[in-house]
Amino acid sequence: MDKVLLLWEGSGLYNLTLPQFIMIAICLVLLYLAIAKKFEPLLLLPIGFGGILANIPEAGLALSALDQAISVLNPETARLFAQELGITLQSAAEEENRLAIKAAVKGLEDPVIYKNLKAIAAAQGYTDGMLYTFYKVTIASGAAPLIIFMGVGAMTDFGPLLANPRTLFLGAAAQFGIFATVLGAVGLSALGVVDFNINQAAAIGIIGGADGPTAIYVSSILAPELLGAIAVAAYSYMALVPLIQPPIMRALTSKEERSIQMSQLRPVSKKEKIIFPIAVLGLVVLFLPSAAPLLGMFCLGNLMRESGVVERLSDTAQNALINTVTIFLGLSVGSKLVADLFLTVETLGILSLGIVAFGIGTACGVLMAKLMNRFSKMPINPLIGSAGVSAVPMAARVSNKVGLESNPQNFLLMHAMGPNVAGVIGSAVAAGIMIMYLG
Amino acid sequence: MDKVLLLWEGSGLYNLTLPQFIMIAICLVLLYLAIAKKFEPLLLLPIGFGGILANIPEAGLALSALDQAISVLNPETARLFAQELGITLQSAAEEENRLAIKAAVKGLEDPVIYKNLKAIAAAQGYTDGMLYTFYKVTIASGAAPLIIFMGVGAMTDFGPLLANPRTLFLGAAAQFGIFATVLGAVGLSALGVVDFNINQAAAIGIIGGADGPTAIYVSSILAPELLGAIAVAAYSYMALVPLIQPPIMRALTSKEERSIQMSQLRPVSKKEKIIFPIAVLGLVVLFLPSAAPLLGMFCLGNLMRESGVVERLSDTAQNALINTVTIFLGLSVGSKLVADLFLTVETLGILSLGIVAFGIGTACGVLMAKLMNRFSKMPINPLIGSAGVSAVPMAARVSNKVGLESNPQNFLLMHAMGPNVAGVIGSAVAAGIMIMYLG
C-alpha cells in the first residue's frame, strides 16, 4: 500500500504545478499552430513537443544530473555535497539542508569544486535528463545552428542576388530592426519595466534578423536563459510574416510605386556562383572574424552546392543531416521552455519587442528601396525591400503577393529573392558584431 | 628477433583464452542466424559482429582508457595511480602491484579520485576502446534506444488500434509475462540457483515486453552488466515468435474460437490519428513521468508521421537516422558480450527466463481475448491476443497465419495490429513503472 502511495506521490497529477500546467497549455497551442496553421512546423512542432516534455513534473528531462541531485536531495548526497562545499548542515529538516546546499551551489565560484560536485552526483546515480543531454550536444556546443546554417547555405541560390548586387543594401537596411530593438530593450530596462542587461537586449534584438539558426546561435552565446522565448518568438513571427508585413508595406508606398516593373534579371554564370561564397568568406576573414562560424558554415554549404563536384555531400547537408539536427535542435529549444524560465514578465517583453523588430526591419527595407530608387537608373519596386528581413522564402513571397495586388503582371518573386538572401548575410553580420562586442 | 617475439606475444593466437574463443563462436552463430535464418538481422548482425570485436584478445575495444591502463599496467602509470590512490606498492613483482591497484580502484568510493585516475590514464596515452566509445555515446547516454523508439513511432500506424481501442486490454494483459518473469527471477535467486538482485530481475523481466529498444533502455538503467544477454535474448526470441507462439495459441483455443471472424475495422480520421499521440503523452504527464523519455519519443515520432506537416523529419527519423543509430546500437550491445560478463550461469538463467516470459505473455494475451469475448457484443478472435506481446509486426503476422489455418477466409492481420502496437505502449508503461520503483 505504501508503494501505491509512492506511485501516487510520484505521479504528474500530484506534482503538477500551475506554471507547469500553463506551459503545457502554451506548448499545445504551439503544436496546434504548427500542425493546423502550418506555422514553421519543422521547428515549432519539435519545440512545442520538447516544451511539453520539459514541463513534465518529476521527470526532470531538462535538468542536469547535478540539478536533479539538488532538487531531490537524499541525506547521503547532501552529506557528500556539504563536505565538498565545506559547509556544515545543522538543521534536522531535510528541506532546510537542501535549500542551504542549493544556495551554496548557486553562489559557488570555484569551477573545480563545481566539477567535483558533478562527479559526486554522477557517482550517486543521478543522470542528465534526456533534453538536457540533447541541449548540451546540439546547442551548448554551438554545433546545431551552424549545421543547419550549412544546410540552408546548400539550399540557397544566390543567382538573383548576383544578378543585382545592389539589393544587398536592402538586406543591410532591414537589419535596423535588430539594433532598434536592442535600444528598445535597454530602454524598457531603463524605465524599470523589465530588467534586461545589454547581452540579453542584443539577443532579443536578433529576433529582428528573422533568421532562426542565427537567433538561436546568438542567444545561446549571449543569453541562454532567454533562448526558449527568443526562438519561439523568432519562428512564430517568421510564420506571421504574411500578416505582419503587408500593412506596413502598403502604408509606406503609393500604388504607383507598388506597380513599378523591374527589368528582367541577367543570367548568372556558374563561375560567379562558385566564387561568391568564397568572396563572402574572404570579407569575413578580413573584417569580421567573429562571424566566421555562422557565415563560414553558410558559405561552405553554398560552395558545396554550387561547385557541383560534391553532390553527395550537398545532398546530405540538405536532407538527412539538416533534418536530423532540426529534430534535436527543436527538442533542445523546447527544453528551455520550462516554467520558471518562460513564465516571466521578460517573456512578454521579448514577444512585444520581437514583433516591433519585425515591423521596423520591414519598414526600413521598404524605405531604403524608395531611397535607392531616387538615385538609381534601374527602377526598384520598393516592395522587395521588405524581403530584406530574411524569413526566407516567406518574405519574398509576400513581396510578390502584394506586388500582384497592384499590378497583376508584376512578378516580383525572383527580384525579392536577392534582398531575401542578402538579409540572411546581413543578420549574420549583425550577429558577428554583437558577439564580438559583447561575447 | 626480439621484435618478432613481441609481435607473437601481442598476437591473438598467443593470448586467446578459451572463454573468448567460446564467445567468438557464439557470435558467429548469431551472425549465422541473422544472415542465413534472417533472425532480426538489423540488430543481430551488428550485435554479433560487435561481440566478435569485443572478444579480440589484446585489442581492448570494449574497455575504457582506465580499464586498459589497469589491464596492461606499466610501472610509471602504476606509480602515479598508487600515489593518487594513496597506497604504497611494496612488491617487486609488477603483476602483484597491478592486482593491488586493480583491487584499490574497484573498492574506490570517492568519485573525485576516480575522475583523477581517468585523467592520469588519458595523460599516459591510454584511450577508450572503439566499442566503449560507441557504448558511452549511444547507450550509456540513453540516447540510442530513444531515437530508435522515435523512428518506430514514425513507422507505426495506430489506425487499427483507434478503430478498436478495446484491443489495448490485450496489450495490457500480455505484459503479465514481464512481471511473472521478474517473480521467476527472484524465485531462482531465492532458491540459490543464480544470484539476481531486484533490479536485475526487473531488467530480465522486460525481455517479456518483446520490444528491443525498451529492453535495452531499461537494462542500461537497471542492470547494464546484463545488457548483452538481455538484448540477445530479446531479439532472438522476437525472431523466434513464429515458433514460440503457435503451439501456445493452439493449446489455449478451440477450433471454433480460432475461426471467429471479426467485423471490418471502421475508417479512422486523420484528426484522431494526430490527437492520439498527444493523448498518450497527456496520460504520461499525468500518471507516469518516469515513462516520459520512452513514450515521449515514441509519441513524437508518431506525431511527426501523422501531422503531415513535417514529412522531411518523419522520413529522416524512419530512415537515415534510425539506420545510423541501429548500427552503433548493435555494436554497442555487442561490446557487452565480453566473455567475463556473458559466460556465466546468470546468462543461462536469463535465456531460460526470457523464453518463459514470451510464453506467459502470449498465453495471457490469448486468455484475455477469450475473457473479453465473454463480455463483449463484438466478437474477438482470441488469436489476436498473442499479438499483445509486441514483437511488431511478427506477432501480428503469426496471429494472421494461425487464423488462416483454421479458416482460410479469416484475415486477422489488421485486427492483430491493434493489440500489437498496444503491446508496445504496454511494455513502455511497464518499463516506466520499473524505473520509477527501482531506478
Next chain:
Amino acid sequence: MDKVLLLWEGSGLYNLTLPQFIMIAICLVLLYLAIAKKFEPLLLLPIGFGGILANIPEAGLALSALDQAISVLNPETARLFAQELGITLQSAAEEENRLAIKAAVKGLEDPVIYKNLKAIAAAQGYTDGMLYTFYKVTIASGAAPLIIFMGVGAMTDFGPLLANPRTLFLGAAAQFGIFATVLGAVGLSALGVVDFNINQAAAIGIIGGADGPTAIYVSSILAPELLGAIAVAAYSYMALVPLIQPPIMRALTSKEERSIQMSQLRPVSKKEKIIFPIAVLGLVVLFLPSAAPLLGMFCLGNLMRESGVVERLSDTAQNALINTVTIFLGLSVGSKLVADLFLTVETLGILSLGIVAFGIGTACGVLMAKLMNRFSKMPINPLIGSAGVSAVPMAARVSNKVGLESNPQNFLLMHAMGPNVAGVIGSAVAAGIMIMYLG
C-alpha cells in the same frame, strides 16, 4: 570612437599574419584543385575550406577553450591560472605574465591540474572553437575514419579478388612504399635535414598506403601534429595517381608484357562473398589485434553489403552516414592546417616523401607482378600490379588505361580491382603493425 577602434583592432585585416595569409592562399589552391581539377573533391573541398577557417585571425576556430584563454589572457584568468599552477606573477606587463603562464602550461605534467585549468577556462566563459570541437568528436575519438572505412567496406566488391586471390600478393608488395618511406624519413632525420621521430616517420610512411581514412587514423594516433600535412599529401597524391603512375609503369615493363591478356574471371558465389569479410576478421583476431578497429569496421561494412539482409543499414552506411562524416572529417583535417603546424620544413619533407612513397609502391607492385608471372601458369599483366597501392578505384582505372594503350582489346579494369582492394587490406595491416609497434 573607442569602439570603432576596438572593431578595427579585432578585425582580420589588422591581425592577419603573413603565415596565415600564406596558409589561406594554399587552401584556396586546394579548393581550386578540388573544384576545377576534381582532385578528390569530397575530401579536399572541406579540407581546404576548413583550412581557411582555421587560419582566420582572432577567430580561434581551431583552438580549445584553454588555448584561447591563454592566447588572450585577461588579468583575472591569469590570476586564477597562476594560483592553480602554483606560480607567482611578478611582472607588471600582461604580456610577460601571459608568456610565463603559457610556458608553465606547456611544461605541465600533472593531468589533474590540467583538467582544473580547463574547468577554470570554461568558467571564465571561454569555449572550444568550432573546428576544435569537430576535431575532438570526429578524429581525436578515432570514430570518423573508422565510420568512413565502414562505408568504404559497404561499397567494396571483393568479387574480382575472390576470383583470383593471388592478386593479394600484389597488394602486399605495393606496401613496400610505406616502409621504404619510413626509412627515408628517419634517414632525412639522421642527416639532420628535418627532425622526425620514429612515430612521425611511420605516420608519414602511411601516405604510401594511398588510403585516406587509414592515413588519417594512423596519424591521429602516432603524430596528430602532422595530420594536416599527411592528409593533404595523401589525398592530393591519390588524385595525382593518373600522372604519377603511368611513367613508372611504362619504364618497368616491355610492350609485350603490357599487352598480356588475362583470362576471364570466374563468377564468384554469394556465399564466398559473405564469408570473405568474416575470414579477414578471423585472421585479424588471430594475428593482428591492433588492426581490429580499421579492418573490423571495414569488414562490418562489407558484410552488411554482401549479407543482403540489412539493405537499409548498408544503404545508410554508403550514403547519409559516410557523407555526413566526410564533411566533418574534412573540416577537422582542415583545423590542422593552421600556419604554425603546417608552414614548417617538415611539411616539405612530408610532401616529398609522400610522392616517393607512391612511386616506390607503384614500382614494387609492378615488379611483384612480373615476378609472379615467372612462376605462374596463368598469365598476369604486370600493369595490374600498380593498382596494389590502393587509391581505389583510380589506380585500377590507370592500369586499364595504360593497358589499352598497348592493346586496344585488353580490358584490365576488373583484373586490377583485385590488387586494388587488396591494397586497402594491405595498408590496413601495415597500419596495424605500426600502431602495435609504436602506439
Next chain:
Amino acid sequence: MQEPDLITEGLNLLILGMGFVFVFLTLLVVATTLMSKSINHFFPEAEEPAPAKAGKAAALPTEQNSEVIAAISAAIHLHRHRNKN
C-alpha cells in the same frame, strides 16, 4: 533474511506493475474512445481520410514524379516514332 524480502519485492512489483499497466491502458481506452467520439461528432469528415492519405503520399515525390513523367513521355514518343517506321 534477504530472500523473503526479494520475493516480496518481486510480488509488489507484479501487483503494482500489472495494476498500473491496466489502469493506464484503461484510461487510454477511455480517453481514446471519448476523443474519437467527439472528433467524429464535431468534425464529421466522411471523406477526409482518403485524400489525407493521398496527400501524404504525394507530398514528397512530386519532383520525382515529374522526372518519371518526363521519362515516360520520352519513352512513349520513342515508341510511337518506332512504330511509324
Next chain:
Amino acid sequence: MQEPDLITEGLNLLILGMGFVFVFLTLLVVATTLMSKSINHFFPEAEEPAPAKAGKAAALPTEQNSEVIAAISAAIHLHRHRNKN
C-alpha cells in the same frame, strides 16, 4: 548610474552595428560587382549556365533513371504484347 550606461551601450551598438553592416555589405556589393565583371570579361560564357544546371540535375538520379527506363520498357513491351492479342 546603471541605466544611462545601458542606454549608451545600446546606442553604441546601434551606431556601430548598423554602420558596420552597411560597410560590410557595401564592400560585398563592390567585391561582387568586380568579381562578376572580371569573370564575364575574362571568361565570357554565354551558354554555360544552362548546361551547368542540367548537369547538376542529371548528376544523381542516373541510376534511378535507368530503373525507370527499364520499367517503362517493360510496361511498353507488355502494352504492345497485349495490343497484339
Next chain:
Amino acid sequence: MQEPDLITEGLNLLILGMGFVFVFLTLLVVATTLMSKSINHFFPEAEEPAPAKAGKAAALPTEQNSEVIAAISAAIHLHRHRNKN
C-alpha cells in the same frame, strides 16, 4: 647516438612490417582459396550469383517501382486514349 638508433628502428619496422604484411596476406590467400574451394565443393551453385544480384537490386525500390508502374499505366492509358481520338 640517437641517429643510428632511429635508423635501426626504421629498418626493424621495414623488415618486420613487410614480413608481416606478406605473412598475413599469404594466410589470407590460403584461407580464401580453401574457403572458395570448400564452398564450391559442398554447395555447388552454378546459377546463384545472378539472382542474388537481381534480388539485391530489387530489394529496396519496390515501393518506388509501384509508383513508377502506376505512373506508366496512367501514361499508357492516356496515350491509348489519345490515339483513339
